[in-house]
Amino acid sequence: MIVSMCNLSSSLGSLNSFRLKVQKALLQSDVQSKSDKSPVTVADYGSQAVVSFILQRELPSESFSLVAEEDSGDLRKDGAQETLARITELVNDTLTSDGTCISRVSEEDVLTAIDSGKSEGGSNGQHWVLDPIDGTKGFLRGDQYAIALALLDEGKVVLGVLACPNLPLASIGGQDQHSLHNQIGCLFSAKIGEGTDMQPLDGSSPIKVHVSAIENPEEASFFESFEAAHSKHDLSSSIAKKLGVKAPPVRIDSQAKYGALSRGDGAIYLRFPHKGYREKIWDHAAGCIVVTEAGGEVSDAAGNPLDFSKGRYLDLETGIIVTNKKLMPSLLKAVRECLDEKPSSL
Numbered sequence: 001m002i003v004s005m006c007n008l009s010s011s012l013g014s015l016n017s018f019r020l021k022v023q024k025a026l027l028q029s030d031v032q033s034k035s036d037k038s039p040v041t042v043a044d045y046g047s048q049a050v051v052s053f054i055l056q057r058e059l060p061s062e063s064f065s066l067v068a069e070e071d072s073g074d075l076r077k078d079g080a081q082e083t084l085a086r087i088t089e090l091v092n093d094t095l096t097s098d099g100t101c102i103s104r105v106s107e108e109d110v111l112t113a114i115d116s117g118k119s120e121g122g123s124n125g126q127h128w129v130l131d132p133i134d135g136t137k138g139f140l141r142g143d144q145y146a147i148a149l150a151l152l153d154e155g156k157v158v159l160g161v162l163a164c165p166n167l168p169l170a171s172i173g174g175q176d177q178h179s180l181h182n183q184i185g186c187l188f189s190a191k192i193g194e195g196t197d198m199q200p201l202d203g204s205s206p207i208k209v210h211v212s213a214i215e216n217p218e219e220a221s222f223f224e225s226f227e228a229a230h231s232k233h234d235l236s237s238s239i240a241k242k243l244g245v246k247a248p249p250v251r252i253d254s255q256a257k258y259g260a261l262s263r264g265d266g267a268i269y270l271r272f273p274h275k276g277y278r279e280k281i282w283d284h285a286a287g288c289i290v291v292t293e294a295g296g297e298v299s300d301a302a303g304n305p306l307d308f309s310k311g312r313y314l315d316l317e318t319g320i321i322v323t324n325k326k327l328m329p330s331l332l333k334a335v336r337e338c339l340d341e342k343p344s345s346l
């Protein structure tokens, strides 16, 4: 592996100061609407630029490929000058404050760094996959969000780092398994074949985490999107009920759901987007390896593993389900039965 997990983790950790500064001081003008009506902020652009600068500094340029959510199109339009200046200021503050950067970067450097994320990915070679702020709506609400970076090698996820700055180190599932009271901010990292680690964002030592060992669905709790527009809450409820789950859903934004599940806070994550929505690889790549290396399984509604080799989108049978190996067969059965009963729900 050309870039070490340690470098990556510390780079994503250093974004912590960036997000704190930006989240606390977010102005109305810092939030824009993209063509698909979803929000994007100076933090999304700034985070993408910072990660891109750091990766390009660490890696050989000939083979560098980055598939990332944002592009600079809107920032190059008339009227975006102030926003671009603000992003550039924040990026320079971040790169200089942690000793990462040698000299100040220009507005054009920032635009170029953001646009280095236009790769189409695919099944050949290595591609970095970045969601600079996953759960932008959660970020704006002051709730959960994540910075998610993964590495694809020949179409397979081989490395994933998930920074969840607002996720408590202690379990959000009720039982405090990690005895780390009141501390907020977790960094999950996983490398193929090496398990999943979790550490505080201050860089303290990591611990190995594992998915829940629950076998009885009556004892399981499940995660789903906070936003009803992102996932059908009624369908998830029917599936959970059919499976025998008693607990109400835990609704949190972003891939923090994968992180929380990887350490056993809950046993199931159900995601059923509304008709016509196409899942992007950056919304699942890092979360997927964080969960699978912690002993969990991630599949589409038909029981197939997620295929990250098809470009910027995931090509799947609608729905993503995540749980431990013991519960997966009965969860898939419940999903199939619910979909057979109500095929119109897809």
Ligand SMILES: Nc1ncnc2c1ncn2[C@@H]1O[C@H](COP(=O)(O)OS(=O)(=O)O)[C@@H](OP(=O)(O)O)[C@H]1O
Residues within 6 Å of the ligand: 038, 069, 131, 133, 134, 135, 136, 137, 138, 224, 225, 226, 227, 228, 229, 230, 231, 252, 253, 254, 255, 273, 274, 277, 280, 283
């Ligand atoms: N309509 C629709 N359906 C399904 N998914 C959508 C939809 N719109 C957006 N998105 C994507 O959802 C990402 C946010 O993650 P979640 O859905 O897990 O979190 S949330 O609870 O809804 O905030 C969010 O990621 P970010 O854009 O990075 O925030 C989107 O990629």
Ligand SMILES: [Mg+2]
Residues within 6 Å of the ligand: 038, 039, 040, 069, 136
């Ligand atoms: Mg977005």
Ligand SMILES: [Mg+2]
Residues within 6 Å of the ligand: 131, 133, 134, 135, 282, 283
């Ligand atoms: Mg996202």
Ligand SMILES: [Mg+2]
Residues within 6 Å of the ligand: 044, 069, 131, 132, 133, 134, 135, 136
């Ligand atoms: Mg995003």
